[in-house]
Amino acid sequence: xxxxxxxxxxxxxxxxxxxxxxxxxxxxxxxxxxxxxxxxxxxxxxxxxxxxxxxxxxxxxxxxxxxxxxxxxxxxxxxxxxxxxxxxxxxxxxxxxxxxxxxxxxxxxxxxxxx
Amino acid sequence: xxxxxxxxxxxxxxxxxxxxxxxxxxxxxxxxxxxxxxxxxxxxxxxxxxxxxxxxxxxxxxxxxxxxxxxxxxxxxxxxxxxxxxxxxxxxxxxxxxxxxxxxxxxxxxxxxxx
Numbered sequence: 001x002x003x004x005x006x007x008x009x010x011x012x013x014x015x016x017x018x019x020x021x022x023x024x025x026x027x028x029x030x031x032x033x034x035x036x037x038x039x040x041x042x043x044x045x046x047x048x049x050x051x052x053x054x055x056x057x058x059x060x061x062x063x064x065x066x067x068x069x070x071x072x073x074x075x076x077x078x079x080x081x082x083x084x085x086x087x088x089x090x091x092x093x094x095x096x097x098x099x100x101x102x103x104x105x106x107x108x109x110x111x112x113x114x115x
Numbered sequence: 116x117x118x119x120x121x122x123x124x125x126x127x128x129x130x131x132x133x134x135x136x137x138x139x140x141x142x143x144x145x146x147x148x149x150x151x152x153x154x155x156x157x158x159x160x161x162x163x164x165x166x167x168x169x170x171x172x173x174x175x176x177x178x179x180x181x182x183x184x185x186x187x188x189x190x191x192x193x194x195x196x197x198x199x200x201x202x203x204x205x206x207x208x209x210x211x212x213x214x215x216x217x218x219x220x221x222x223x224x225x226x227x228x229x230x
Contacts, residue, residue, distance in 0.1 A: 010125050010126075013125055014122045015122055016122055077202065080195065080199060081199055084195060084196055
């Protein structure tokens with residue numbers, strides 16, 4: 001059975017190191033070496049985490065063969081919010097409260113913040 | 116290393132069957148047999164999923180030794196929203212948008228809807 005995208009996303013963020021990596025990437029692109037530094041982890045261990053995040057579409061890698069900098073892709077988180085919103089629907093019909101967050105996740109572009 | 120609560124919650128909902136079980140429990144308490152029916156799954160397979168959900172605090176089980184009905188506990192989902200909110204914080208400072216959802220998850224009581 002193929003794993004659905006939402007399950008892939010949730011699995012990927014169900015790890016504190018991977019969540020910390022995503023948080024770090026909010027500051028902008030980073031190389032594997034830069035990502036490994038604060039975690040006291042080996043490069044292969046970090047690469048394993050990056051592979052999971054890339055598989056879930058939560059990061060993309062640059063084409064620079066040497067550095068392949070990692071970049072945040074927040075779009076899959078939108079589906080997580082959608083699912084929790086479906087839950088909240090049972091208690092309250094004012095669904096537009098989350099619209100702002102959904103829009104921000106949709107147009108997420110961390111590099112734009114720097115300009 | 117002990118798994119943190121947020122990782123436990125995310126792992127638990129990173130499975131379509133477990134998410135469907137939680138959705139079913141929005142309609143009220145259900146026995147294992149009732150939960151197994153729509154999924155065409157064996158009772159032991161459903162019990163395995165329930166154990167994961169119970170371990171993450173997303174369901175509780177009744178004391179009736181025979182039926183042990185399952186009940187939804189939506190509170191842990193609050194932390195998932197908190198984490199995604201921390202993400203959204205980078206794009207927008209109007210954080211109060213999610214407050215309503217957080218409150219609803221906090222006071223979640225599916226049985227109350229029936230009264």
